[in-house]
Amino acid sequence: MAAIAGSGTGSRDTRTSRADWESAGRSWSLLDWSHRDDYVEDMVRGSESLDGIVLVVSACEGVASRTRQELLLAHRAGVQSLVIFVNKVDLIEDDELRGLVGTEIRELLSQCGYSADLVPLVFGSALKVLEGDTSQDGGEAVKRLLRCMGNAIEQGRVTDGPFLMSIQDSFGIPTKAASPANRLREAFAALGPGTLVTGRIERGVVEPGAEVAVIGFGSQQVGTVAGVATPFEVGSRGVAGESASVLLRGVEYEGVERGQVLARPGSVASHTAFEAEVYVMRPDESGQSVTFSNSGKRVGYFYFRSAEVLGDITGLRQGDIEVDYAEGGSYAMTVRLARPVALEEGLRFSVREGGRAVGSGLVTRIVGPLPA
Incomplete structure (x- = not known):
């Protein structure tokens, strides 16, 4: 899994490799996660600094269990610009087998919430590229990949909204x-x-x-x-x-x-309370056991764009049922922040506790100030 990052975005971990280059009218940064924990951390922290993601799938292995997990996490984090690179196609000469791999990937994309027909699949061989091969599976595949990455970025950018x-x-x-x-x-x-x-x-x-x-x-x-x-x-x-x-x-x-x-003046306002749909990570995802309660006590830091604010939970529901605790899974929450932050419906955020990302959410409704 690799990310197409916005200019100025940096990796925070030495296990995350970074490559920078320029093409006509665009500056590129590509982050490559060599460790799954780093990928999970970045996705849960928030993907607003990423223009898109390139998911690499082996043509020999097809869709693995980790592929499903990575796609689900990317979708929860709000990543819409996605390109699939099917690698090692030089080891599969049968065009029918290549087609089956593509069908399997598109079925998984649909299951994970993506519009499968709109996500480009690029077939190629990284080994052939390194060997200087300029064929359809070598250098030409890289050109196709870059074109798809550029198109994905342009489609994901909102240039006509209020600044x-x-x-x-x-x-x-x-x-x-x-x-x-x-x-x-x-x-x-x-x-x-x-x-x-x-x-x-x-x-x-x-x-x-x-x-x-x-x-x-x-x-x-x-x-x-x-x-x-x-x-x-x-x-x-x-x-x-x-x-x-x-x-x-x-x-x-x-x-x-x-x-x-x-x-732009008047386009967004500051608020201290909101309702949200939040995914709380399981221990095997976050590396620690996390339990949220609706006691009104501080539960950790909420991250909105570049803002970091303490907050607490005043309401907690799973489906239509009010619950006292949340541990692993999707919940509806009412949150009160210690400081007013520029909020709007549809804004994504992450939750951190003890220095680690433990959940990600989506603001569904702005509510009036809640009593302390």
């Missing part, structure tokens, strides 16, 4: 801070002082002159975009899926922090 970018970091300009502000200082020098925020654009487009708001943690500041920098150029615009640096006018640097969002 929203999660804030990863912020700097005052002018500044002598370290990267990335230090690299951008000269580029933005001609634009004058301001507040520089960096992050990944979740949806929409941002351009100089646009009115934007910094939202989250009980604060809202409205300002104007003075400049935009992406991995490709400074001064044009940033679009969904790109990492961007945005210089703001009329926004106080001291009131900006990681976990807030930069968005």
Whole structure:
């Protein structure tokens, strides 16, 4: 399993390999998980920094039990852009057998919640590529794979929605801070002082002159975009899926922090309470036994985009039945956060306890403030 990551996304574990390259108009980062635990951790933590996933299936072995587990986890994490690479086809000369492998994969995709006919399957041989073979199963297969990856990314990006970018970091300009502000200082020098925020654009487009708001943690500041920098150029615009640096006018640097969002004014608001569908990981998935209760006590940290907030559970249901505890499986929860966060229905999040990811969820309804 490998991930097509957005520009600026890094691996956190030495067991995760990373390859970076550029093609016409696009900067690529490919993360390769060599250990299943790392893949599970990244999927449960949240997949918002990933543009898509490439699932590698052996043509000789076909669909294995781990393949099903990986697809289910990717679907729960909200990964929609998916490409299948069927490897080792050089060991199978019978076209009918290749077709059977493809049919088996598409059946599994349907069972895991994907539109099987819309997920591209690329047949090839990694060994032939390494040997310099340029045939349909060698170099041509890599070209087909890259085209499919590019198409999957474009289809998964929401460029026509109201602009929203999660804030990863912020700097005052002018500044002598370290990267990335230090690299951008000269580029933005001609634009004058301001507040520089960096992050990944979740949806929409941002351009100089646009009115934007910094939202989250009980604060809202409205300002104007003075400049935009992406991995490709400074001064044009940033679009969904790109990492961007945005210089703001009329926004106080001291009131900006990681976990807030930069968005079109009025398009999103901060909230402290919501209902959600949550999947609680089993011990064999998370590596620890986790039990959530609706006691109202702090259960751990909830992660929304780049925000990390303490929260507790005030309501817990499985189906239509109210329960006292949740351990392994899918539940409906009512959650109260310690700080207001920019929330909206359909937003995905993860839950961590003791430093480990233990669950993932989807906001289904925003509710009013709950009593302490």
